[in-house]
Each structure stands twice: as structure tokens, then as C-alpha cells.
Amino acid sequence: MKIFIKTFVYLIVLIPLKAYPQACCTGGAPLSSSLGIISYTGENLVIDFSYDFNTMKDLYAGTTQLNDKQRERSTNSTILRFSYALNNKWAITTVLPYVWQEQTVRSNVGKTVQSSSGIGDIVLLGQYALMQNKKNLVLLAMGPKFPTGSISKTDNEFGLLLPPDLQPGTGSWDGIGAVSYSRYGIFRPTLSLYTLFSYRYSFQVGRYDGQQKYRFGNEMVINIGLTDSFLLKKWILNPGLQFKYRNTQKDENNGSSFPNTGGSWMYLVPSLDIELTPKIYLHSNFEIPIHTDVVGTQLVTSFKGNIGINYTLNFKKNRAYKIKD
Amino acid sequence: MNTIFKNLMLGLLIFGFSCSSSSDETFTDSPPLNDTPKDPTSFKIAIVSDSFEGEDFIVVGSEGWNFMVAYKTMANGKTHSFDAVKGSLPVVMTDEEGSNYNIFGLAVDGVNEGTQLTPMNAFMGYWFSWGTFYPGLEIFDSSIPLQNAGGGVQGNNGWLVPRDQVFVGALKDAIPAIDDPQFTSPKDEGLVANLKDDALVIGVLLENEARAYPHFIMNWHEIVNDKIGNTYFSVVFCPLTGTATVWNRVINNQATTFGVSGFLYNSNVVPYDRNTDSNWSQMLQLSVQGQLQNTPSQNLFVLETSVETWKTITTASKILSTNTGFNREYGLNPYGSYPTNSAVNFPVNFTDTRLHPKERVLGVLVNGKAKAYRFISFK
Numbered sequence: 001m002k003i004f005i006k007t008f009v010y011l012i013v014l015i016p017l018k019a020y021p022q023a024c025c026t027g028g029a030p031l032s033s034s035l036g037i038i039s040y041t042g043e044n045l046v047i048d049f050s051y052d053f054n055t056m057k058d059l060y061a062g063t064t065q066l067n068d069k070q071r072e073r074s075t076n077s078t079i080l081r082f083s084y085a086l087n088n089k090w091a092i093t094t095v096l097p098y099v100w101q102e103q104t105v106r107s108n109v110g111k112t113v114q115s116s117s118g119i120g121d122i123v124l125l126g127q128y129a130l131m132q133n134k135k136n137l138v139l140l141a142m143g144p145k146f147p148t149g150s151i152s153k154t155d156n157e158f159g160l161l162l163p164p165d166l167q168p169g170t171g172s173w174d175g176i177g178a179v180s181y182s183r184y185g186i187f188r189p190t191l192s193l194y195t196l197f198s199y200r201y202s203f204q205v206g207r208y209d210g211q212q213k214y215r216f217g218n219e220m221v222i223n224i225g226l227t228d229s230f231l232l233k234k235w236i237l238n239p240g241l242q243f244k245y246r247n248t249q250k251d252e253n254n255g256s257s258f259p260n261t262g263g264s265w266m267y268l269v270p271s272l273d274i275e276l277t278p279k280i281y282l283h284s285n286f287e288i289p290i291h292t293d294v295v296g297t298q299l300v301t302s303f304k305g306n307i308g309i310n311y312t313l314n315f316k317k318n319r320a321y322k323i324k325d
Numbered sequence: 326m327n328t329i330f331k332n333l334m335l336g337l338l339i340f341g342f343s344c345s346s347s348s349d350e351t352f353t354d355s356p357p358l359n360d361t362p363k364d365p366t367s368f369k370i371a372i373v374s375d376s377f378e379g380e381d382f383i384v385v386g387s388e389g390w391n392f393m394v395a396y397k398t399m400a401n402g403k404t405h406s407f408d409a410v411k412g413s414l415p416v417v418m419t420d421e422e423g424s425n426y427n428i429f430g431l432a433v434d435g436v437n438e439g440t441q442l443t444p445m446n447a448f449m450g451y452w453f454s455w456g457t458f459y460p461g462l463e464i465f466d467s468s469i470p471l472q473n474a475g476g477g478v479q480g481n482n483g484w485l486v487p488r489d490q491v492f493v494g495a496l497k498d499a500i501p502a503i504d505d506p507q508f509t510s511p512k513d514e515g516l517v518a519n520l521k522d523d524a525l526v527i528g529v530l531l532e533n534e535a536r537a538y539p540h541f542i543m544n545w546h547e548i549v550n551d552k553i554g555n556t557y558f559s560v561v562f563c564p565l566t567g568t569a570t571v572w573n574r575v576i577n578n579q580a581t582t583f584g585v586s587g588f589l590y591n592s593n594v595v596p597y598d599r600n601t602d603s604n605w606s607q608m609l610q611l612s613v614q615g616q617l618q619n620t621p622s623q624n625l626f627v628l629e630t631s632v633e634t635w636k637t638i639t640t641a642s643k644i645l646s647t648n649t650g651f652n653r654e655y656g657l658n659p660y661g662s663y664p665t666n667s668a669v670n671f672p673v674n675f676t677d678t679r680l681h682p683k684e685r686v687l688g689v690l691v692n693g694k695a696k697a698y699r700f701i702s703f704k
Contacts, residue, residue, distance in 0.1 A: 061654030068652045071499060107498035109584065109599055114496050155493055158614075159482070160588065163493050208492065211672035256668035259661040296659050 035095055035125060037141045037178050037196065039132060040085030043316040048081040050283070050308025054301055058289075061297045071299055073103045077120065079308075088129065093141075095123040099149070099168040116153040118168035122146045123176065137182040145174035147205070164207065170216055172205035190229040194242070197222050204252075217249030217262050225269065235274055242269040244287065250295055263294035265301075279312045365389065365633075370409045370417050371703040374398065375465065378691035382445050383407055384465075385417050385428070386687070386703030390637075391523065392630040393449065393687035393698055396430045396442035405437075415638035428628065428638050429530050444626040446690040450608070452697070453669050454566035455688045456677025457591045458608045459695035462688075464679065466702050473675040485613040486590050486606065492671050495587040497597070501651055502548035502584045508536060508643035511636060516541070516655055517644050522633035526644070527569040529627065531556045535639040538562070539632070542645050543569075544660060545653045547594055549645065550574065550582040558625055559583045561607050563594035564660050565670055567685060570607055573623035576600070592671040610690070 040046065057072040058065055077100065083093040097120035105112045125143035132138070149169015153162045164170070178198035186193050202216040225242025243266070250262035271285035287304040294300060368389025375382060381404065386393035398404050407418040407426070415427040424435030430442035455462055461474030482488040512518050517539065526537040532554040543549070543562040550559050557580045562569045574581050581600040588595035588604060590613070596605045603615025611621045628635075635642065647655045663670070667682050680686070680699070687698040 061657055064654060066652045066654065070501065070651075071496075103496055105496045105499045107501055107584075108504065109498065112497040112499075114493075158488065158491070160488070160491055160493050163495065166493075208672045212670075253670055254668050256663075256666045257661060258668075258670070259659055259663060296657065296661060297654060 035081075035093065035123065035141075035176075035178070035198075037093075037125070037127060037139055037180050037198075039129060039137055039139065040083060040088075040091045040127075041314075042085050042087040043314070044085050045313040045315060046081075046083040046085075046310060047313070048079075048083070048308055048310045050079045050081075050306055052077045052079060052304075052306045054304045056299045056301050058292075058300050058302045059297065060292050060294050060300050062295075063291075063293045065292075066297070070107065071103070071105050073101070073299055076100045088132070090129075091127040093123075093125045093127060093143075095125075097121070097149075101166055101168070103166060114155060114162065114166060116162055116166050116168060118150045118153065120149040121169050121174075122148045125176065125178075135184055137180075137184075139180045140178070141180075142175070142177040145172075145176055145200070147171050147173055151205075151207070161208070164214070170202070170205065171207065172214075172216060173203045174216075175201045175203075177201075186226070188228075192227050193225070194227060194240075195222075195224050213254050214258070215252040217251045219246070219248045221246045223269075227271075235276065238271075238273040238275070240269075240271040240273075240285075242271065242285075243267075244269050260294075260296035260298055263292070263298065265289065265293075266291035279314075281310050283308050283310060363389075366412075368411075369704060370411050372407050372409045372418055373465065373698070373702060374406070375696075377463075377689060377696045378694055380445070380691045382689070383418075384447075384687065384689070384698050384702075385409065386698065386700065387417075388700040388704050390414065390630065390634045391525075391700075392428065392628060392634055393447075393700070393703065394428060394430070394628060395445035395447040395687065395689050395698075397445060400437075400440050400442050414634070429626070446610075446624055447687055448568060448570050448627055449629045449685050449687055450566050450568035451682060452680040452684045452686050453673065453677070453682035454568060454591065454593055454608060455686060455695055455697050456679075457673035457675045458593070459688070460675040460677070462695045462697055464686075464697045464699065467679070467699075469679045472677045472679060476675050478674050480613070483614060484604075485611070485618060486609070487674075490672065490674060491588050491590045491595070493587055494589040494671065495585075497587050498584055499587055500545070500547050500585040502550060502582070503546045503645075503649050503651075504550050504582060505650060506549050506551050507646040507648045509646040509648075511632075511642065511644050514644075514646055514648075516647055520632045522631060524632045525629060526632050526635050527560055527562060527571075527627060527629050528635050528639070529553075529558070529560065529571055529625070530639075531558070531625070535642045537632070537635050537639075537642055537644045538569075539645060540564075541655055541658065542647060542649065544658060545651070545655065546649065547585050548583050548596060556625075559596070560627075561594065561596055563607055564663070565589065566591075566593045566608065567664065567683070568593065568607060569627055569629050570610070570622070571625040571627045573625060574598075576617065576620065576623075589671050591673045592669055
């Protein structure tokens with residue numbers, strides 16, 4: 001029985017949130033890895049360091065993929081996340097991204113490469129466990145995204161301001177809210193269902209010294225997935241499979257819709273987490289696009305992945321995590 | 326708990342899918358006027374005689390037929406006067422000696438048959454673009470007080486324009502110019518054949534050959550490097566300013582091609598020539614940076630009008646084919662409702678609110694100054 005309870009706990013802890021990926025045509029922090037909306041043991045500090053890579057080379061018009069490989073864009077980022085649980089109900093998480101972006105255009109007269117890098121937009125979330133017992137866990141989270149990322153990167157040749165989709169930051173304050181529900185012991189004791197609904201509301205930002213009033217479209221992400229748990233020698237393996245639906249509204253520019261922004265995307269997200277010790281685990285996931293429906297024409301994700309390591313520091317020992325009946 | 330679980334899941338799904346956005350952009354490419362006549366029998370053609378910066382010229386236009394063109398009144402040493410001719414397209418006017426002239430300024434009969442009027446340096450564009458590039462410009466037959474009169478800007482950092490007002494809209498060649506244009510007859514190709522009558526085309530007549538470049542293709546490429554006979558030219562179209570120009574692409578006795586730099590100045594395309602990599606301003610009509618800086622463009626006559634008019638005034642016309650060498654969703658306007666809404670996507674030096682930002686006007690350029698003509702003057 002202990003091993004099952006332990007497994008449950010790890011399942012809760014290990015299931016990552018795959019929300020807020022790099023918008024296909026907007027700049028900013030690629031918060032594709034965990035925002036950390038998971039259950040925490042009181043007075044623990046969780047440090048998570050991950051590497052996220054996103055390759056975009058598929059050009060879509062609506063639901064149609066265009067036969068065009070002229071453009072390619074890659075976004076690599078490291079994401080450092082700190083989560084501190086005040087107690088078993090309340091936790092605070094901050095996400096600190098660093099972003100490298102590169103865009104390449106190939107034409108019959110040559111190749112153009114443009115890149116930029118820098119600290120992205122930092123997120124701060126407060127989290128509350130609305131319900132937690134053996135079978136169910138309901139978490140609420142909300143907080144701001146700060147405009148800490150640079151929006152003033154310039155091109156290499158002339159020092160001209162790069163377009164927003166090549167800036168590490170969005171320049172805007174955003175509000176993020178999320179609710180997750182997990183249910184444990186589906187069909188078998190170690191199999192769990194995980195759902196997450198999250199929403200980002202973007203506020204207007206003045207670009208180009210305030211000459212352009214721009215607002216990124218609000219974004220909604222729904223994740224639904226299953227995760228199981230297996231023992232392999234000393235390690236616990238947690239393979240998972242999620243369905244992810246993401247929708248963004250069109251951006252607004254000076255009060256009008258901005259072309260070629262907004263759309264819906266669906267992904268399958270296989271994941272594997274490996275617990276090396278009770279305090280350390282490795283995590284990985286890959287996003288495989290299964291349906292794309294963009295407004296206008298947009299370059300979309302061809303392949304995306306995230307790998308990372310998670311370490312838990314116990315500040316108060318001898319207090320075991322208890323699950324309410 | 327099971328009930329909560331089910332309701333939560335159902336709610337998430339319903340909310341999620343109800344937020345799906347539509348990708349069914351309506352293809353619009355019309356000026357924001359709602360009183361344009363629709364019945365060709367009611368279309369009027371009008372002429373205004375004007376003088377600007379010491380130059381005497383006429384502007385012939387028709388709101389219904391959707392064109393405005395400007396010609397000098399002096400030809401072959403004589404100054405002519407003109408009256409409009411209705412219902413005889415491509416003939417649009419007659420002179421005081423009874424010779425009829427077609428829309429391209431060629432006398433087609435009478436004592437002056439064969440006389441070619443000299444086109445003014447003029448092209449169509451959204452009002453906001455004329456207002457920002459030529460602050461304080463006069464609008465023909467308008468009593469609205471001028472705005473931004475006396476305004477001007479200075480170049481810097483090696484540019485003839487303020488470098489900090491040049492923005493990167495896209496990377497170089499991300500919008501691919503068409504270098505090997507193919508043409509089709511108006512009836513032969515699906516999207517071209519199904520163009521709505523009021524869809525806009527950029528018309529070129531060189532060496533007696535007429536070619537049309539539809540906006541719906543130009544929206545995706547902005548530049549076509551073309552050749553008719555011995556004339557090498559580039560059709561340059563900026564979807565953000567709605568401006569179409571045709572440039573001779575033989576510069577310093579060398580044929581070049583133009584590409585899309587991805588830069589925008591006053592929200593207007595900045596082409597670059599591939600021989601020297603110099604950057605040009607379409608609306609300023611000169612190179613603003615690079616080896617050819619200060620070199621003016623050699624402008625050829627351009628007629629921007631509706632496909633209906635173009636079909637009426639030309640025979641054996643060729644229309645740019647969607648077989649461009651690039652896979653694009655040409656049935657979709659990548660700029661959405663931009664041609665008709667009031668948004669200006671990138672910062673501009675001056676904002677002139679006398680007209681709707683997207684009203685299409687004809688700008689006539691003389692000595693680096695501009696004067697605007699509205700369709701309302703040609704009802």
C-alpha cells in the first residue's frame with residue numbers, strides 16, 4: 001500500500017504542465033515547460049531547470065500545409081523555476097526563462113539569418129489546493145507575467161529594431177489563471193488522469209516608443225492526459241500521454257485585428273519522467289502537432305521538446321506528506 | 326465527486342472549442358467607400374484641369390470604373406484642352422481638335438492621332454501614406470484645412486530617412502519577389518478567372534503589350550521582376566500603403582532585379598536592388614541607403630484599376646498567373662481586413678486625419694511635392 005501511495009504522490013508531483021508555449025508568431029518567453037501547477041509538500045522548495053527547443057518550419061494557411069520550406073525558425077530556451085510550498089495548500093512559483101531565437105530565410109538569391117537572445121518574461125504564480133484526497137486533486141493558480149524580456153533587440157547589419165516575434169519579451173503585462181484536476185487510480189492504481197485549463201489575458205503594450213498600441217491575443221490551453229507509473233530497478237518511471245489543445249485570439253494593433261495571428265492547435269504530448277532519488281527526477285516531453293488551424297498564414301511548430309531536471313529541498317524535515325481521505 | 330469530475334471535463338471541452346477562431350478571412354480589396362456606383366451604364370468619367378508646382382496637367386478619372394490617371398496637357402509643342410468621353414472605353418477623352426484619347430493617353434484618331442500624352446509622375450495609394458510621406462499636401466477641390474504643413478524629417482546614420490523610423494517587418498526575402506513571372510489569359514486560370522469585377526489589378530502597357538498584376542497575388546510577393554521586349558521593369562506593390570509603382574530596373578546601364586528587404590519606412594515597402602544591395606523607398610522614389618543612395622527610380626506609367634475596367638480597355642491582355650514558383654494560398658488575403666479598416670500597422674512620421682486612412686487617392690508628384698486627388702471629384 002505504501003508503494004502505491006508513494007507512487008501517487010510522485011505522479012502528482014511529476015506530471016508537468018504543458019502550457020503557454022511560444023506563440024507561433026509572437027515573441028516572448030517560451031513557457032512551454034512546467035509552470036509548476038502541481039501539488040507540493042509544505043515547506044519544500046522545488047528547483048526545476050529545463051531546456052526547451054521549438055522548431056518551426058511548416059507554413060500553414062488555415063488548415064492547409066503549404067509546400068514551402070523557405071523559412072525556418074528555432075527557439076531554444078532555458079527555464080529556471082522555483083516553487084515554494086508555504087504549506088500543503090498554498091504555494092508560490094516563479095518562472096525565469098532565457099531565450100535564444102533564430103530565424104532563417106532561404107531564397108533563390110541567398111540566405112538571411114537573424115537571431116536574438118535574452119531574458120524572457122518572468123511569471124509569478126500563487127497556487128491553492130482547493131481539494132486533495134486519495135482520489136482527487138483540484139488546484140487553482142493565478143498570477144502575473146511581467147514584461148521583463150527585452151523588446152528592443154536590433155538587427156546585426158543596420159541596428160534596426162527587430163520585429164516582435166524575434167524579441168525575447170512581449171513587452172506586455174499578462175494575467176495568467178489556471179485550474180487543474182487530477183484523478184488517481186483509474187482502471188488501475190497507478191494510472192492517473194490529469195486535466196488542466198489555463199488562460200492568459202494579455203494587456204496592451206506600446207511598441208515603437210508608444211507609437212503602436214499592440215495587444216497579443218489571449219491564449220487558452222487545455223491539457224488532458226494519462227500517466228502511469230512503473231518500477232524499473234531502483235527507479236520509478238512515469239510515462240504519460242497528453243492531448244493538448246491551444247487556442248489564441250488574434251492580436252490587436254491600434255484597435256484592429258492584426259493579420260496572420262491567432263488560431264487553434266492540437267498536439268499529442270508523450271512524456272517520460274524518471275525519478276532518480278526521492279529528491280531528484282528527470283523529465284522530458286515532446287509535442288507532436290496533430291491539427292493546425294491558423295488565421296491567415298503562419299509558420300507553425302514542426303517539433304517541440306523539453307527536457308529537465310527537478311530537485312526538491314526539504315526545509316522542514318520529519319513532516320510527511322499526508323493525503324486526506 | 327464523479328459528477329464534479331464529469332461537469333468539469335464537459336465545461337472545459339465546451340469552453341475550449343467554443344473559443345476556436347475562424348480562419349475564414351473574407352477576401353476584401355475595396356476602398357472604404359460605400360456609395361460607389363455598381364451599374365456600368367451609370368459610370369461617369371470626368372476630367373479636371375489643374376496646375377501644380379508650375380506644371381499644367383489633367384487628371385482623368387472615374388469612380389465607377391475605378392481609375393485616375395494624370396497627363397501633361399502639352400504634347401508636341403501644343404497645349405491641349407480636353408473633355409471627358411463617356412461610354413467608349415478605352416477612349417476616355419477628346420481634345421479641342423476632336424481627337425479621341427484612350428486611357429493610356431494615346432490619341433487614337435483625328436488630327437492628333439498617334440500623339441502620346443506624357444504621363445505625370447502619379448500613382449494610387451492609401452491616404453495615410455500620402456499624408457505621412459508628403460506632410461501638408463493639398464487635396465484637390467478640398468477646403469479642409471491642411472495638416473502637418475511644413476513638416477519634414479532628416480535622415481541619419483547613413484540613411485536619407487531617419488534610421489530609427491525604419492522597422493523590420495520581416496526578414497530579407499521572407500516575402501519572395503517573383504523573378505520568373507508566368508502569365509495567363511483572364512479566362513484560363515481558376516482564381517484569375519474568378520476574380521470579382523471590383524478586384525484591383527496593376528496595369529502595365531509597354532511596347533503595345535498589356536499585362537496586369539492582380540493585388541491578390543501581389544499581396545504575397547510585393548515585387549515582380551519582369552520584361553517586355555527590351556524594357557526591363559519591376560512592379561512594386563506595397564499592401565500596407567496600397568501603392569503600386571513600376572520602375573525601370575536598368576540602373577547605370579545594368580539590369581538588376583529588386584527584392585523585398587523586409588524593412589518598412591512609414592509602413593511602406595523598402596525594396597532592395599540585388600546588384601548593389603542598396604535600399605530604396607517606394608514612395609520617395611529613390612535609394613535611401615547604400616551604394617546607390619540618392620539615385621532616383623525611373624518611373625514608368627502604371628494604371629491601377631479594377632479587373633472589370635482592365636478587361637474592358639485591353640485586348641489580348643495577360644494576367645499574372647498564380648503559377649509563381651511559390652506555394653501560397655492565393656485565395657486568402659494575408660492582410661485580412663487591413664485594406665478597409667482604419668489600422669496602420671507600423672509607425673509613421675505624420676498622421677493626417679482629413680480623410681479615412683485607407684481611402685485610395687491619386688498622388689501627383691512634381692518637384693518632390695505631392696497633390697492628392699479623390700474619386701469623389703470624378704463622380
